[in-house]
Every structure is written in C-alpha cells, then in structure tokens.
C-alpha cells in the first residue's frame with residue numbers, strides 16, 4: 001500500500017492476523033443464518049516515516065455504521081477518566097463561559113457533559129448517529145459528521161474558533177490523516193490548544209498487545225511519528241503525558257507552531273530520546289512482533305484446551321473489540337467458550353462477530369457457576385476482577401493472557 005502519511009510504497013509487515021470480521025459488527029440472531037464479510041488484518045510499517053498502519057479495506061461509513069454499539073458512558077472508568085481530564089484542563093488553559101471546547105468523536109457526550117456542567121460552551125462532532133443522538137438528548141450541541149478539512153473551513157466561517165480541541169482514541173480511526181490534521185490547523189484558534197489520546201505503539205510492541213489491532217484502527221502511533229505528523233502541518237507538540245489507559249496510551253498537547261506563548265516541555269524531549277534510543281526510526285525495531293504474538297496465542301490455546309479436556313466450564317467477560325481480535329486469531333468458538341458476559345445492553349442478545357459466541361447479561365451467573373472466566377479487556381483487569389469477586393465463592397479462576405497467562 002501507499003503510506004497514509006508520506007505516500008511511499010510500504011510493504012514491511014509488522015504482523016499479519018489473517019482475515020477477520022469487523023470487530024464491532026455484532027451479529028443478530030437472524031444474521032447468524034446469513035454470510036459474514038471478513039477482511040484481511042495485516043499491519044504494515046513504513047520504512048520512511050515509520051507510521052504503522054493497515055489498509056482501509058472497509059468504507060469508513062460501514063465501520064462506523066448506525067449499528068455501532070460502543071457507548072462510552074457505559075464504563076465508569078471512562079467517565080471518571082473524562083471528569084478528571086475536564087477538571088485539569090479548565091484551570092490549566094483558563095477556560096470559562098467565553099471559551100469554546102470541541103471534541104472530535106464525542107460519542108454520547110460522555111466527556112463534554114462535564115464541560116457543560118461547568119458552564120463552558122462545547123460542541124461535539126460525532127459521525128455515528130446512534131451515539132450522537134444520545135448526546136443531543138443530554139443537551140450537548142453535536143454535529144453528526146466526520147471531521148475533515150472541508151468541515152473545518154465550513155465551521156470556521158460559521159462559529160467562533162475553539163480554544164480547546166480534543167480527540168480521544170480518534171486519530172487511529174482516521175483514514176485520511178493528512179486531511180484531518182490540515183483541518184485541525186484551519187479550525188484551532190491561534191492561541192488555542194489541542195489534546196489527543198491514543199494507544200502508544202511503543203507499549204503495544206513492548207507488551208505484545210497485538211489484540212489492540214483491529215480494522216477500525218487504521219494507524220498506530222509512536223510519539224516520534226506524532227511529533228512529525230503535527231510538525232508537517234504547521235503544528236507543534238508541546239507536552240506529553242503517559243497514561244495507563246488501553247494498556248499504555250499517550251496524551252499529547254498540541255499548539256500552532258507560531259504560538260510562542262506556550263513553551264515545549266522537557267517531557268517531549270525525554271520521550272523522544274527514549275523512543276529513538278529504542279530504535280523507533282529503524283525498521284529492525286519492528287521485526288519479530290509476529291512471533292511474539294504467536295507465542296501468546298499458542299500458550300493460551302495449550303492452556304485452555306487442557307482445561308476444556310478436564311471438563312471445565314469456560315466463559316469470557318467483556319465483549320470488547322480487542323477480545324474479538326484475540327478470539328478470532330485463536331480460532332475460538334462455542335465449542336470452547338460457552339458465552340461472553342457483558343454489561344452493555346446493546347450487545348446483549350447478540351453474537352460476537354465471526355466466533356458467534358453469544359453475549360449475555362450478568363444474570364447468567366444466577367444459574368451458572370463457570371470454572372474459568374477469561375477477561376478479554378485485560379486493560380480493565382483490576383476493575384473487572386473486583387466486579388467478579390463474587391465468583392470466588394465457587395472458586396472460579398479469572399484469566400488474562402497478555403503479556404502472559406495470569407490466573408487470578
């Protein structure tokens with residue numbers, strides 16, 4: 001493929017996970033009788049700019065279809081994370097009733113609701129109609145659109161320009177990165193700031209978190225790449241924080257290059273030096289990831305098949321996207337895993353894409369006492385283990401598998 005950023009021909013493979021269904025395309029009872037589309041999930045790395053990326057086999061409209069079942073507000077963890085973010089940003093950037101905050105991919109208003117509570121004007125931009133409508137019903141001004149350079153020009157002509165633009169886990173989903181960042185350059189107020197959170201590629205590789213890869217994520221970013229991306233478009237990363245979300249994420253702070261009122265912090269140089277020291281800009285650093293992923297898969301299969309043969313009742317918890325990548329890569333079906341317990345009402349009663357494992361509510365535990373519960377969203381391991389503490393009554397084992405098999 002042609003690199004999404006620098007257009008150079010890119011063919012070095014980071015990992016090939018075979019062909020899979022789209023991880024958020026949950027299947028209804030009726031759809032079980034129909035065919036299901038699968039698409040290659042092969043991740044490449046550009047040996048010129050070191051962007052790690054997948055080809056976009058799917059139309060973005062199809063991936064973020066009206067059936068999209070992800071609602072941010074369902075997770076207490078994300079609500080708390082968002083509230084803390086808002087409480088940090090307001091004093092740090094002196095936001096008040098005359099400011100404008102814009103969130104790109106604002107989902108159901110899970111975050112903007114906290115700015116609204118503080119009386120700070122905000123606008124959400126969210127392409128998924130089902131989630132956007134929930135935000136609108138909460139009184140959060142939301143445009144049902146994909147953000148692009150064209151939209152940025154349109155909005156700049158109609159509205160005050162934003163003091164703060166934020167995007168959490170959105171950059172990875174953007175098919176046309178250059179158009180998106182050009183749009184940010186157009187839309188941001190000259191004194192404004194932007195923050196973006198995204199899974200940190202260096203952590204993904206270091207911890208073998210290959211299940212964080214799915215079709216909806218077109219790109220995977222090192223800090224080195226992100227700095228270059230914004231620099232190319234006349235913007236500048238001036239601070240960075242390392243977060244524990246998604247198994248290791250970054251929050252980068254970005255400004256216009258011309259804005260000299262904000263200085264570039266020490267943390268930027270430190271993280272860049274660390275990444276360069278680890279070979280982020282050398283192709284060798286990206287080789288060998290496939291073998292490590294295969295080791296995780298094989299160790300998991302060996303363990304779980306042994307348990308199944310011993311007559312253990314096995315289920316999973318948390319129908320997250322990363323769980324689908326993992327289960328499908330391991331070829332799991334209902335012959336091993338009976339069902340997935342998930343607290344999201346819109347997922348319950350449906351089946352996981354491709355593996356067709358049924359998703360059930362927590363009332364499953366009223367009549368069933370599984371011996372083994374595989375925690376699919378291992379990034380919420382602590383939260384889930386405490387939620388499932390009651391399963392210890394009958395001695396259930398709670399298992400995570402990345403970076404290694406761990407029995408809790």
Ligand SMILES: [Zn+2]
Pocket residue numbers: 003004005006007008046047048049050051
């Ligand atoms: Zn490139």
